Amino acid sequence: MKKALLSLLLFAASVLLLLTGCSTDNSTITPTPQTSGWQVIDPATIPGTPDFSDVFFVNDTTGWITTTTTSNIYRTVDGAVTFSTQTTPLGGTIAIHMLDASNGYSGGAGGWVYKTVNGGLIWNILASIGTLLDISFPPGTLPSNPVGYASGNSGNVWEITSSLTNLNSGSSSTFSGISAPTVNNVWVCGGNRIYYYNGTNFTSQIAPAGAFNDIHFINNQEGWVVGDLGIIGKTTDGGTSWAPQTNPDTQNRSLYSVFFLNANLGWAVGADGVILHTTDGGTTWTVEGAGLTTAFLRGVHFTSSTNGYVVGNVKTLLKFEN
Numbered sequence: 001m002k003k004a005l006l007s008l009l010l011f012a013a014s015v016l017l018l019l020t021g022c023s024t025d026n027s028t029i030t031p032t033p034q035t036s037g038w039q040v041i042d043p044a045t046i047p048g049t050p051d052f053s054d055v056f057f058v059n060d061t062t063g064w065i066t067t068t069t070t071s072n073i074y075r076t077v078d079g080a081v082t083f084s085t086q087t088t089p090l091g092g093t094i095a096i097h098m099l100d101a102s103n104g105y106s107g108g109a110g111g112w113v114y115k116t117v118n119g120g121l122i123w124n125i126l127a128s129i130g131t132l133l134d135i136s137f138p139p140g141t142l143p144s145n146p147v148g149y150a151s152g153n154s155g156n157v158w159e160i161t162s163s164l165t166n167l168n169s170g171s172s173s174t175f176s177g178i179s180a181p182t183v184n185n186v187w188v189c190g191g192n193r194i195y196y197y198n199g200t201n202f203t204s205q206i207a208p209a210g211a212f213n214d215i216h217f218i219n220n221q222e223g224w225v226v227g228d229l230g231i232i233g234k235t236t237d238g239g240t241s242w243a244p245q246t247n248p249d250t251q252n253r254s255l256y257s258v259f260f261l262n263a264n265l266g267w268a269v270g271a272d273g274v275i276l277h278t279t280d281g282g283t284t285w286t287v288e289g290a291g292l293t294t295a296f297l298r299g300v301h302f303t304s305s306t307n308g309y310v311v312g313n314v315k316t317l318l319k320f321e322n
Helices: 002-020
Strands: 038-041 052-057 063-067 072-076 084-087 093-098 104-108 112-116 124-128 132-136 148-152 157-160 164-166 177-182 185-190 193-197 202-205 212-217 223-227 232-235 255-260 266-270 275-278 285-287 297-304 307-312 316-321
Touching (some): 063 093, 063 104, 104 132, 223 266, 266 297
Parallel strands (some): 052 297, 177 212
Antiparallel strands (some): 063 072, 093 104, 104 112, 112 124, 132 148, 185 193, 255 266, 266 275, 297 307
């Protein structure tokens, strides 16, 4: 009887171990929203440890990553499992925006703007704007009639069509972020400034106190700006007024990239591996993927609520998949 009882107890303990997923390494995971979906990727098809600067995906599996370290752009068609290496003519790139799987624009070192019509197999020089820091095209832009925008140092804001046109912002600020939800509705940010371009003139907007690094609008009214010491601001009236939002990061880590899928779902990333996520337009932000990396994160792009990518220095590539 005792043997039977002992066997029963051992069997029950074994079942409990299986159900709770215990392992012999004693490792633990503290779950936070989205943590279970994040993974660190170190693709063997990208040699060395280049500093990634931007990321853009046209669907869940096809995307591009830029780097300031070399003259390469990396393309994947299998969701970041493998990458092919592409080459730009004149140095590293800081920003990229693809219109579809074939047509897109990139730029960076020396202010060179490149264009591709074959998915990046060839990147042709379009022009130079000084130092290019960001690129934005309105969603739905047709490759046959492209109108986009690029920003950079010394107040540079340029319109991108079949050529480049200097829009003469009248500012000397370094514009590190640009967002164009529609043609002739463009916002740029840099330092403590946010400017709006209406197709004719630039006007300075009253912004939250702080220094800004990136900006993202989902339409002509709703947008977000992020910056140093974790500042986050939101507008619902095209920038006529900006309201600060609460950042839960107790380390006050600076934010360098922000991306929204719609009025509710957004992400922001920055220094020391910080990732923030909101599901209510920024009314509430949460820290995601804690402990994944301490790298300087520079770009974030999501194709859906269940698929996204984050890039940063020292070959840092994170993927969220759920």
